[in-house]
Amino acid sequence: MSVRVLPSGERAILVELDDAVTARALAERLRERPDTEDVVPGARTVLVVAADPAALPGLRELVETAGATDPVPLPTEEVVVEVDYDGEDLAEVADLTGLSPEEVVRRHSAARYRVEFVGFAPGFAYLTGLDPVLHLPRLSTPRPSVPAGSVAIAGPYAAVYPRSSPGGWRLLGRTSATLFDVAADPPTRLAAGTEVRFVPR
CATH class of the missing domain: 2.40.100.10 (Cyclophilin-like)
Structure with missing residues (x-):
């Protein structure tokens, strides 16, 4: 899995990934964290908005090392x-x-x-x-x-x-x-x- 992290303003980073499945998996994990204010998956990206600018370094380290390809439960509806x-x-x-x-x-x-x-x-x-x-x-x-x-x-x-x-x-x-x-x-x-x-x- 390749990961590229780009700054996006004072409180956000844009994470570029291999595909939509990987992006969706990472987004689901980040949504559960209290240090994120918003998480927006795209076709091969995830925009991560931190609750506080001080949380950005930790979030950046997390996304660079996360096992984002692990299976993620999908909606059953x-x-x-x-x-x-x-x-x-x-x-x-x-x-x-x-x-x-x-x-x-x-x-x-x-x-x-x-x-x-x-x-x-x-x-x-x-x-x-x-x-x-x-x-x-x-x-x-x-x-x-x-x-x-x-x-x-x-x-x-x-x-x-x-x-x-x-x-x-x-x-x-x-x-x-x-x-x-x-x-x-x-x-x-x-x-x-x-x-x-x-x-x-």
Whole structure:
């Protein structure tokens, strides 16, 4: 396991790791410590915010020597998301992949997904497991506003937009499910490691 630690302000460090699994494992361990104020895993990074600047040297030493590849229990909940497959980009995705729109829907909903990490915006979960035939690049020009609940794909990932925001992912459909609520505890149903299944409605 390779680890690179970079300073990130007066109270934080950014830890660069080999992959998302390692990052998630390290983040779970750091969250249990009283000397961390916030821990944010990414695709191959973990941002660690110390509760006090004096704690940074100890945290840095810990992450450089931690056995972050040890198994970490994953969430056992499967989140089922009902989808109306009527997205703006469904026909174009079908054209680009050489599939019918019905086959795009079948392949998208047949896959079993897992939340790899959460990023871009609060509650925006990157889901792995997308059928390789549906791996397409983002739009060349992002939309200024994508409605909350939009079910989308980009590259090897699938996602559900948790709130209205700009975005360049290809829209396959929409869901009325509430997957992110700042007033809830926890605010997101799609934590790293959660399994997700899409069901046509």
